[in-house]
Amino acid sequence: MEHKNINLTLKVWRQQSTVSKGEFVTYQVKNISQEMSFLEMFDVLNEQLIQEDKEPIAFDHDCREGICGMCSMYIDGKPHGPWQANTTCQLHMRAFNDGDTITVEPWRAQAFPVLKDLVVDRTSFDRIIQAGGYVSVNTGNAVDGNSLPINKNDADASFAAAMCIGCGACVAACKNSSAMLFLSAKVSHLALLPQGDPERQSRVVNMVAQMDKEGFGACTNTGACEATCPKEISLSNIARLNQEYLLASFTSAE
Amino acid sequence: MTWKEVFTSSVGKKLVMSFTGIFLILFLIVHAGLNACIWANDGGTMFNAGAHFMGNNVVPRILEIGLFVGLFLHIIQGLMLEISNRSKRGTNYAVSYSKGSKWYSRSMGLLGTIILIFLVIHLSDFWLPNRAHQGFLLGEEINLYAKMQEEFSELWVVIVYVAGCLSLGYHLAHGFQSAFRTIGVHNKRYNAIFSCLGYGYAIIIPLAFIMMPISFYFHWLN
Structure with missing residues (x-):
């Protein structure tokens, strides 16, 4: 593939703090290698801003390997940018052409308040997990892998749900700012396994209650979350969550 | 977990939308089936007999109360969800x-509002004059076939009905399969069936309703 350097215009959301008013600021970046990642391009821009004695742009990042779920940029009208099944850190500049103007915004949801620039507070996800996204029954010592019979399809579906990295792209993409894809992935990966069975009712009830308390919207099954999810979490997990909730509401003894 | 907690949660509210939506989907089959009697092309004899049964039998009249309760719940819950969901974004x-x-799929609130406006027009055109004529109790109703002929002789009425039914079609194209997802259908095989059924239903039922005013307007029926 031919190596190219490109020049870009960036319109980036700048916001000093949660309570201050934000605005778009336009920056020019020159001679950007198309082999760079999107975050590396932001590193170059921040170096440029520091040299100009300006404040660098705050943005979330950690592993830069597409597995931690920290990066969270809404690029040109899509969470994590134009590529499918991809995180911002794995988006490379070959996705763009010389002379492009790129608009970069933070995740927008009341449950994800902006802390600064492109950094949002996603601790609401942590509190949802704390409400029931775990197994607390005593499962004893590690046993032989085959001693507990689990259907291969269930094991695969559970693993696919457990792929969720909790980045929040589903919330950012949803017109209702709903966290249902995230929540359904966390409920499904435990509901499909025998270890998660004893607490399945209290788990789904408590996690849905916490999600509502955090101020996320209700799901309307538009599918925008599934289409933008970097880990391709399936919409069918939401239907499974609905089933879990429906059964819990009719059969719960509490 | 109390029932109040269930039906005030975001999932519970969706369950109300889903159950009432499926009930309304079933009602539309009855409504379209009965109205299709106009195509017997017998001057409205079969259609008016059907309308007479629906208006003068106690069972459909009791079911009618259930229909209005379901419709009311679907509308109120839908509007409240739409307003609530719109407030969750903050900055656009x-x-x-x-x-x-x-x-x-993104415009269910808008489509539902158009259908609500259409429904008010539709009910004030047919249901309300008919029930008012009966004194809202069992009794003699007006000739609904003749009423349809009269109403659908005006082009603007036909256009309003076609627009209302098109909105219904798109509302159903999302609503049908979404209702089944909401009650927990997550099996891929069944989702594929409900998806096909949903698109088929969203085309056939509104198309049948659209053809009714058009048939009268172009004098395809005597």
């Missing part, structure tokens, strides 16, 4: 995300 995006979902 400069560039909105539209590629991941169908426009009609």
Whole structure:
């Protein structure tokens, strides 16, 4: 593939703090290698801003390997940018052409308040997990892998749900700012396994209650979350969550 | 977990939308089936006999109360969900995300509002004069076939009905399969069936309703 350097215009959301008013600021970046990642391009821009004695742009990042779920940029009208099944850190500049103007915004949801620039507070996800996204029954010592019979399809579906990295792209993409894809992935990966069975009712009830308390919207099954999810979490997990909730509401003894 | 907690949660509210939606889907089959009697082309004899049964038998009249309760719940819950969901974004995006979902899936609130306006027009055209004539109790009703002929002789009425039914079609194209997902259908095989059924239903039922005013307007029926 031919190596190219490109020049870009960036319109980036700048916001000093949660309570201050934000605005778009336009920056020019020159001679950007198309082999760079999107975050590396932001590193170059921040170096440029520091040299100009300006404040660098705050943005979330950690592993830069597409597995931690920290990066969270809404690029040109899509969470994590134009590529499918991809995180911002794995988006490379070959996705763009010389002379492009790129608009970069933070995740927008009341449950994800902006802390600064492109950094949002996603601790609401942590509190949802704390409400029931775990197994607390005593499962004893590690046993032989085959001693507990689990259907291969269930094991695969559970693993696919457990792929969720909790980045929040589903919330950012949803017109209702709903966290249902995230929540359904966390409920499904435990509901499909025998270890998660004893607490399945209290788990789904408590996690849905916490999600509502955090101020996320209700799901309307538009599918925008599934289409933008970097880990391709399936919409069918939401239907499974609905089933879990429906059964819990009719059969719960509490 | 109390029932109040269930039906005030975001999932519980969706369950209300889903159950009432499926009930209304079933009602539309009865409504379209009965109205299709106009195509017997017998001057309205079969259609009026059906309308007479529906208006003068106690069972459909009791079911009618259930229909209005279901309709009312669907409308109120839908409007409340739409208003609540719209408030969850805070600041809007400069560039909105539209590629991941169908426009009609994102516009259920708007389509539902258009259908509500159409419903008010439709009920005041047919249901209300008929029941008023009966004194809202069992009794003699007006000739609904003749009433349809009269109403659908006006082009603007036909256009309003076609627009209302098109909105219904798009509302159903999302609503049908979404209702089954909401009650927990997550099996891929069944989702594929409900998806096909949903699109088929969303085309056939509104098309049948659209053809009714058109048939009268172009004098295909005597």
